Every structure is written in structure tokens, then in C-alpha cells.
Amino acid sequence: MTLSRVRRERMGHIELAAPVAHIWFLKSLPSRIGLLLDMTLKDLERILYFENYVVTEPGLTPLKLHQLLSEEDFITAQDQYGDDSFTALIGAEAIREILSSMNLAKLADQLRQEIIESTSELKPKKLAKRVKIIEAFMESGNKPEWMIMNVVPVIPPDLRPLVPLDGGRFATSDLNDLYRRVINRNNRLKRLIELRAPDIIIRNEKRMLQESVDALFDNGRRGRVITGANKRPLKSLSDMLKGKQGRFRQNLLGKRVDYSGRSVIVVGPELKLHQCGLPKKMALELFKPFIYSRLDAKGFSSTVKQAKKLVEKERPEVWDILDEVIREHPVMLNRAPTLHRLGIQAFEPILIEGKAIQLHPLVCSAFNADFDGDQMAVHIPLSLEAQLEARVLMMSTNNILHPANGAPIIVPSQDIVLGLYYLSIMADGEPGEGMAFSDIGELQHALDSKSVTMHTKIRGRFKTVDKDGKPVSKIFERRPAGC
Template sequence: MVKEQYRETDVAKAIENVTFGLMSAEQMRKQSHLHVICRDLYVQDGSRRQVPFGVLDHKMGTSEKENNCETCGRALADCVGHYGYVDLELPCFHIGYFRLCITILQKICKSCSCVLLTEDVKSTFLDSVRRPGLSYLHKKSLNKKINEKTKKMSLCVYCGAKNGVVKKCGLLKIIHDKHKQTGRSVNPCITEFLNSFEEVKTSNKEIASLLPKTQEMLNPLKVLTLFKAIPEHDIPLLLMNTSVSHPEDLILTRILVPPICIRPSVVSDIKSGTNEDDITVKISEIIIINDNIRRHKTTNAKMPMLMDDWDFLQLQVALLYNSETSGIPLSMQSKKTMRGFSQRLKGKQGRFRGNLSGKRVDFSGRTVISPDPNMRIDQVAVPIHVAKILTYPTRVTPANVELMRKLIMNGPDVHPGANFLEQRKTGFKRFLKYGNKQKIAKELRSGDLVERHMMDGDIILFNRQPSLHKLSIQAFYAKVMPHRTFRFNECCCNPFNADFDGDEMNLHLPQTEEAKAEAITLMGSKSNVITPRNGEPLIAAIQDFITAAYLITQKNVFFDRAKACQLAASLISGTDTSERIDLPPPCIVKPIKLWSGKQIFSLILKPNKACQVKANLRIKGKNYSNNEDLCCNDSLITSVIYSIFQSLCFTTVS
């Protein structure tokens, strides 16, 4: 299927901004189409039917071609998928917001949930936070100042409760050390409380390890209760937008079950079963632990059993979002590694780098590169073998119908030819290697689509990895030639940081006229001669070009007529094959006619009298002595320097 050109539609509204927030449990329920409650995946009767209200219920979409979605009724290619949700029996920390939870707990009272600031300081900060147009750096600075103020408050000014340090303790556990001395000041109340245990320690050393228990464990249920009780007018001091999020949404009481299309079941022929996705397995495990906790609550099981299941539920929910969570106890570690949501997005193989920014594509080729000074700086020599495989879709018109017939007659094996023909009336694509080519060419009609071979003049994208800056991929014109390597002018090596010691480069063939126009205009090599970093020329004479220019323009270099004509003739190449070259009068007549290298070099700038190029430039070099053209150091540079730039950057030189 050929990519259609992008056409902008009439937009009724313009997007002003995008705001990101937290999904509440109620929003998750409204977005979902199914409440997932069953722990089993398939019905245990051998029919391989999905369990209703299970993790693979077809109300959330389908991953099979033969079954349609039960919510929208569409097939696999059309259904976008639908969400489900699982209610957690006990709240859990979100692994992504765990650090933020600790920060908020440090700011609020662990008894009345008010922000640990006096009223006058609150009003000052509220005025700053509500200021319109506040930048990210200003918000970051304000947040830091509020943190510093709240850390110094050991007593709540509203309820008088003691507040100490809140910190992480182990895997996804938070403790509140309310009696720890904070700052340089020593609170006499805390000191008296700690000293009251000294007599007990001396009389009974066995209970010394148990007293005093000054640390309070903040489990997710306690944290959720505190976050719900935060006054509405204090939430802006936490740098949160009340219209899109609330602190209680940081604690998970309900999790979304993603559509089946992003976690498909792969049928295994060897085991006569299915291989389930990691996400499916992990959600199934969460439902199983949920059921265990529900059973413990109804049967009034012992608290240690309930707490162990709660910790395990907390771990499984964390692994669902980030499977690389560190600090997992050996007893809870899984034998098989899995990929959570975070691993699907980040890294080289993630969605962004692996599937969006860089991906495997059609109409591309890769082979070794080699130098060819006969190529223009906007040309790349493409092997015939590659040109026969890479095709460009061309619509048949009265202007090109004869050419398209000729290409169809050549077929896939003869260049230039064509590989496929898509008829406009039937939409049927035909491979031209088989069938009667004469009959197909005769029946060719306007509107048919011919996928022809790459030809001279086609616009291609040339890229060398690693792509470190935008100039690592540029647009060139293709020149189909024999042999098996991509060839281009050595002057173009700098943008790609390429050399010819075995480097390989990628070639892409754009598939629409719009893409070709954009590529050559924005990414063309002639449009990127100068680097945008500092204005230095990137495409310029290098190595043997510089050496040859220096050697041929020395004052003691002369050529006889045969050599001069040979060098002058070598200037003709490519589109300049019909160019007339007027050999200037020799600079030495007797005893033999000799032409200087400077005269030959000047022909690059102005090959004949009819040429419109005019240059007027005189520069004294650093070794200039006197007498201008008769300088003993030959250090007076005239318009020849302009011809050097013109020839090496924009003209073919053999």
C-alpha cells in the first residue's frame, strides 16, 4: 500500500496547551469496559475459550484474526482495544511516585495532614505559587524553599503533634522517626522522652533492643488516609494542580488492565498451548494475591499472614510498572525475568528509540561505501543490484505512458524496469516477473500505479550511523552505476564522519513526491554546506584535493600542449559533457609552448569566453614581499582563490 500524501484538514480549534495529571480510581472505572475479577485465563474444559471477566476477556479487544472484539465488534486490524480494571483489596504504593510520596509526607503533619508552615509563611508561599506564568525553574526553586521550611518544623502549629524525619526503609516501606532530633536545636521534650528508658535498659538488658520504638511505620493505608485529609487550600503548596490531580491519587487502590492487542497471546505449535505476555501473567498473579487477601480478611486470619500477602501484592504491583526494581528479598525474587511498562518504553529496544524514532523500514538498502571524485557533491552512485530492488510508485499519465510501457516490458530483471503493477479499476497488484508483459503493457491505462526501479535523478536519503547530529542524514540524487558499493564525493565525508576503511551506509528511497520535495529542499547536501553550529564549511576540499590544488598552482609547474589538453578535457564530466573549453595562450612560447598550472586551474572557473562567471579578488598572502605578480614568494592571490572554492564545492573535478 502506497503512503498517501499528507493533506491538512480544516481545523476548527487550536491546541493551546497540554496538561498531565494523575488518574483517579473513578476515572479509571469510567475509562474501562470491564471489571476483571477472575484469576483463570481459559475455561478448563479443553475448548480454549477465554474466561469471562478474566484477564483475556474479549471485551478488552482481541489478538486473534478469527475472533472479533466483543465490545465494538471489530476485527483485529480495526479494534483499538479497550481497558479493564482490577480493584486492589489493600492500597499499594506506586513505584513511580514513591519518592514523591516521601516528599509530601515530609511536608505535612502525620496527625492532622496540614502543611507544616505557619499561617503567615503559608500566605507568602501561596501568593508566589499562584502567580500566573510561573516557569518550571521558579516552581522548582519554590518547592525547594518549602521543603527546607517544613523540615525545620518539629511540632505541628495546628494540632501540636510531633513530626520527625520521614525516610525510606527497605523495599517500598516508609518510616516516620518522630523523636529524632532535627537540625542543630535540641528539643527538651524529646530528650526527656528518650532518657526515660535508660533505667529500664539497665535493669533488663534483654528488652533493651525493643525499647524505645520511636519509629512509626507508614503503610499505604495510613498514607492514603493522610493524603485524603490534606486541606484543599494546602494542596497548591505541594506544587500540585487540584484540577487534574490530588495527592490521594498517588496511592494505588485500582489498576488498569491494558487492552489485549498490546499483550497478545502467541499460539505455540510445539506445546499445543499459548505463550502469554508478561503483563498478562503479572496481572493474573495480582488477582490471585487479591483473592488470598480477601479470604484472609473474611476468615480473620492472623495478622502476619495478611501482612506478608500485602507485601507480596505491593511487590507484584511495583514489578508490573517497573520490573527492574532493586532491593527485592531473595524469597520474593522471581526465577523468570519479565518486562514491565517502564521497560517497554525506555532503552534502545523500547517504544521511543526502537519503534518510533528509529525503526526497521522498507525501501532501504545498506552496503559498503567507496570514494568517487567524479560524482558531484549532490550525487550518490547506487549499484544496479540495489536499484532493481528499491522501487518508486509512479502514477501512469498520458505524458509518461510510453515510458511506463517500456519499463513494464523490461520487467524486474532488466534495468530500468518495473516490479509491480497495481491496476486502478481492480486494485489488484501484479508481479511483473510472471505473465504476458506485452499484454500487460498494452492494457496499461491512466491512473494505474507502476512500481518502477530506482532511476538516475531519483532523490534518496543517505545516512551513516551513529547519527550524532542532523547532518548525519542528507538527501542526494541517485546515479545508477555497476559494481556493488555506494560511491560519493570525498568532499561529503565530513558531515557523516565517514572514511573508506570498510564503513557501511544506509540508503532510503522516499515514496511520495511530497517527501522527495521536502528531502531535497531541507536535507539536500547543497543546502547544508555550512554547519549550523558555528558557520564553518562542512562540505569542502579535503586531502588529495588540497594537495592537487597546491601542486598544480606552484610557480614552477608547466605543461606541454598534450598534457594541458588532457587536464583541460578532464574537467568535462556529468552534465558538462557538451561544455566548450578554450585553451588560453601559453605563458611560455619559446623554446617550447608551455602552459602553467595556474592557467589550467583558471579554466575550472571560466572554461570559455562565453561563460558568465566574473570574479574580482586580490589578496596578499602572509609571505608576500613586493612587485605583486612578480613576488618572489608567489604570494599574491587573485581571483584564482575564488575559482578554487567554486570548483571544489560545486563543480566536478577529475
């Protein structure tokens, strides 16, 4: 007996009947195998896909080392010099033979000498690239012949699942189809070798095996794209790793986290700079553990199950407790792409109706946000330390200057400038002219009761200190619109 999780851990392998080249080392730019052997990609492909022979041991013949021979040239050379006078191979075996016979240390010294003696401008650059790859092999302890494979690894079954559908049918991962092609061709090649089939048939089967392994690693990189039953290109191992939806960016760098949400942003003109509007339903979901704890502490529930029921029914006491929980508990808003530190800032949440997050218009430039459908993520700092750091370091009111150049980043623009201009207009003969107010609350009350208007000339008292540092009250003349 064993655990089911081993289906995500245990790998398998396919032992190949003939060696094949790894397409990542063959077709990358520049080709690593080509750079090491000082061969062009076209010549390498001719050898690997059984079009040309390559001389691995010229013997006493006038043939040159690594010279390419067509089928006709090979037969002619054998007739002319004899079968045992030279060695020429074809396919991945030929490349593996050449790679395994290389003396990396000696070749590196030879190339360095050539760089010193070279007089042209371009040649040293190419030689330096070869030296770099040789040094990388020597330092890492890898052997060049390992770029040619005898065994293909098979990823764990849970990463290439077989999902049962309605009606007794199955949906399978594309990788299973690609592995199946490799296994079928490999088994056929083994059988042909056992049957001692003609050389031309075996060579054709080896070429097909090379192509099927290429498609498994990187479908469409070379030759025709392999498609499934619905004419859709099959997803190879490379496709699973690369790009935005690949394993690295999607699953390793971009993990989903608890206590976070996402919604469209809308403007919140009535918010203060340090506030953001958080939809009630979203806040209820995000702050659930805090609500359960507070319900238990206040005696509304004795178990988590009871607390869950109260929250699910959205009882009035739940909303009261949510108000208490979010008071002075900052939340962090993030807008992708987060290109600088102002891409994530902390705000005090204000509960609002609806499903959209409200954002203060002045912080838009820091987030590079606008209200044409942008989305933002909400994160909840859980521990007291995290809440304190969010409040002290990340609060929007503490991030007024751009960290790169010190210029103000919270700058009024567009509607706000127009509104400020309108509010700052003074008019004579408005209701309540000359009235005096002691604080903002009084002024707001007068505005609400229409005792004064936005353009009324008023007087107000504010507390300050004189040149000796003693507290004094001063009277100033101001419009009520500034409240």
C-alpha cells in the same frame, strides 16, 4: 460479534483487596509521596512494608502527628493510653489516610510563609520543592491520595501475547507472569480476609501484594529482581517504556517508513559532489511504483501483476526504465545520529553493482561519517514538491557552509589533499606539451588516449565577459589533471 482489533484496544483491571502505593511516586528521585508528606523514603518504606505504624490522630496523648511507632511501641502506647485514645495505622492505608486528610491550599500558604521567614540557606529550597508539587496537584485537579491505588490497570491482550510454539508449548510475555503473581496474591488475601485470619498473616500477605505490584510496574527498582524460569529478569511495564528499545523511542519516535532502505557506506572517489552510488537491487526495490507506472505507460505491461512479474525476472527493459526513473530524481541520505540539518542531504543516485552505498568523500565531515562500517539510510522523496525541495534546499552542492558558523564544511582532507598536490605538479618535456583544448571533453579524450599526461603543460580556451559585459574567449595555461 466484534473485530479482532479490540484485543489491542480494550483494557482490563484488577480490584485489589488492599490499597498499594504506586512505586513511580514512591521511589522516584525525589520521592513525590515523601516530598508531599515531608517524610524520608526510609520512613515511608517502613510504613508501606508493614515494619512501623504511623500516628494519624494523636488525640490527647503525648504522641506526635506522623510519629513512627514500632510494633512494641504501638502495643505499649495502647496499654498506656487506651485503644481509642489515639489512631495509628500501618501499610498503604495509613499513607492514603494522611494524603486524603491534607488541605493543599492551606499547606501551600503555610509553606510560602515559612520560606519568607526562613533564615537558613537550604531550608527554602526544600520548601520550594514541596510548594511546587502541591501547586502541580492543585492546578491539575489530581488528588494526592490517588498515588495510592485500589485498582491495577491491565493492558490489552495483544500487547502481552501468548505465542504457540512447536510441540504444543507456549511462549508468553513476561507481563502475563507479573500479572499472574498480582492476581494470585490478591485472591489469597481476599480469602484470608474472609476467613478472618490472624492479623500478622494478613499483614504479610498485604506486603507481598505490594511487592508484586511493585515488580509489575518496575521490576528490580526495590528489593529482589523477579526472574523467570531461565533466571532472566522479567520485563516490567517500565522496561517496556524506557530506553532505546522502549515503546517511545522504538515505536513512537522511530517509526519504520516506506520507500526507505539501509546499507553500509563505502567511498566513491569517482562520484561528483552531488552524486551517490545506489546498489541496483536496492534502487529496483525503492523505485518499484515508479517502474510499474513507466512499464505500463510504455506498453510493456497492461496490469500491475504483469509489471511485478517483469520486475521479479529483472528483464533488460526493467533496468532501462530504472535508469530513466532515477535520472534527475534525488534521494535523501541520512546518517544517525542526525545532530544538525546536514545529517540529511539529497543526492542524485548513480546505479552501481554490489550492496553498499557509495558516498562522496567530501560530504563525510557533514555527516560525521567514516568508512569503518558506518551505515546510512536512503529515503525517496515521492511528490514533485518533495523532489523540488530536496533538489533546491537539501542538495549537497547547496550545503557547502556550516549552518551554525558559516565556515566551509566541504573541505578537502587526507588523501584528497595529497591527490591534489600530485595532480598539480607540472613537468617539462611531457607528451603533448603546448596542445590547446576547447573543452573538458576534448581534454578527457586526450588523457584517455595518452596523448597528454597528468603533468603536461597545456593551453585551454574558456568563455567569460569583459569589463563592458561582452562575451569573450580567453586562453589559459593549465594541467589536464583538473578535469
